[in-house]
Amino acid sequence: MPDNPYLPCPVRIEQIITETEDRNLKTFKLVFIYKEHEKQFSYIPGQFCELSIPGKGEIPIGIASSPTEQGFLLFTVNKTGVVTRYLHIMKEGDIIGVRGPLGNWYPWEEMEGKNVIIIGGGFAFTTLRSSIVYMLHPDNRSRFKDITVVYGARSPGLLLYREELSEWEKRDDINVHITVDATDDPDWPYNVGFVPTVTEQKITTSENSYALVCGPPIMIKFTQPVLEKVGFTPEQIIMSLEMRMKCGIGICGRCNIGDQYVCKDGPVFSLAKLNELPPEY
Numbered sequence: 090m091p092d093n094p095y096l097p098c099p100v101r102i103e104q105i106i107t108e109t110e111d112r113n114l115k116t117f118k119l120v121f122i123y124k125e126h127e128k129q130f131s132y133i134p135g136q137f138c139e140l141s142i143p144g145k146g147e148i149p150i151g152i153a154s155s156p157t158e159q160g161f162l163l164f165t166v167n168k169t170g171v172v173t174r175y176l177h178i179m180k181e182g183d184i185i186g187v188r189g190p191l192g193n194w195y196p197w198e199e200m201e202g203k204n205v206i207i208i209g210g211g212f213a214f215t216t217l218r219s220s221i222v223y224m225l226h227p228d229n230r231s232r233f234k235d236i237t238v239v240y241g242a243r244s245p246g247l248l249l250y251r252e253e254l255s256e257w258e259k260r261d262d263i264n265v266h267i268t269v270d271a272t273d274d275p276d277w278p279y280n281v282g283f284v285p286t287v288t289e290q291k292i293t294t295s296e297n298s299y300a301l302v303c304g305p306p307i308m309i310k311f312t313q314p315v316l317e318k319v320g321f322t323p324e325q326i327i328m329s330l331e332m333r334m335k336c337g338i339g340i341c342g343r344c345n346i347g348d349q350y351v352c353k354d355g356p357v358f359s360l361a362k363l364n365e366l367p368p369e370y
């Protein structure tokens with residue numbers, strides 16, 4: 090991060106990938122304009138950035154690329170309101186700002202030597218994609234035991250990163266369970282069912298494991314008891330929160346839950362930590 094934490098670094102939109110059939114989710118591949126900014130920018134999976142568009146505003150977005158991917162950053166953005174709508178009409182070659190990396194990350198040191206279970210729903214899969222790419226990198230794979238992914242969306246056309254999912258599906262160093270709530274495709278090769286149901290079928294032990302869970306609140310609500318049933322403790326369940334934010338660096342007080350700033354102490358929290366906080370998230 091530059092010395093002034095409020096100062097965005099200019100980046101060029103190198104590539105825009107439309108992820109979903111409804112065209113509401115796009116991945117933006119960004120490259121730094123200045124090499125010194127690229128050198129200073131060092132991040133860990135789980136962190137986020139503030140993306141800024143002059144005259145429109147700034148939004149927190151999780152980093153979808155992995156630090157093992159050099160020379161660019163990826164952000165996958167859902168079209169919801171003022172800034173995200175504007176970003177969606179921008180073109181390759183346009184310049185925006187990036188401030189970060191911000192926030193904490195998944196507990197990589199604690200997860201060493203453990204099984205890692207990734208459970209994602211819908212478009213909240215971005216920093217989980219970063220985590221999977223990071224763990225599968227040859228320098229990192231031996232640091233973790235079994236890697237299992239359960240990822241679902243409402244329909245096949247709403248899954249993110251479909252090419253990568255099918256590549257991971259073919260590998261033997263990761264177990265991938267893709268699911269959709271419903272499909273009318275008779276040749277759909279993966280699961281049909283809600284993420285909590287597929288989790289119940291595929292995850293049968295909590296031994297020596299951590300679960301990273303990101304998704305819509307309803308998915309989290311029904312996944313949590315499934316994990317608890319097989320023995321996951323609140324310390325073994327890790328989540329990433331999305332709150333409204335402004336400064337992103339623990340100063341303005343926009344994002345606090347109790348005494349925790351989601352932008353600085355989070356966005357990654359164990360369920361054990363969340364259980365200590367007021368239920369405002």
Ligand SMILES: Cc1cc2nc3c(=O)[nH]c(=O)nc-3n(C[C@H](O)[C@H](O)[C@H](O)COP(=O)(O)OP(=O)(O)OC[C@H]3O[C@@H](n4cnc5c(N)ncnc54)[C@H](O)[C@@H]3O)c2cc1C
Nearest residue numbers: 148149150151165166167170171172173215331332333356
């Ligand atoms: C740490 C973090 C990581 C995030 N990662 C991603 C990501 O990878 N991809 C992605 O698409 N989005 C992500 N978000 C959510 C994203 O920040 C909001 O969708 C975005 O700020 C909306 O901006 P807007 O100007 O387009 O919408 P606005 O015009 O501000 O609002 C449109 C609608 O979105 C809601 N909204 C606005 N901001 C947020 C917010 N921060 N969280 C939840 N709801 C909000 C508003 O209540 C309103 O209903 C993340 C948020 C956080 C805090």
Ligand code: FES
Nearest residue numbers: 335337341342352
């Ligand atoms: S966004 Fe300002 S304190 Fe978190």
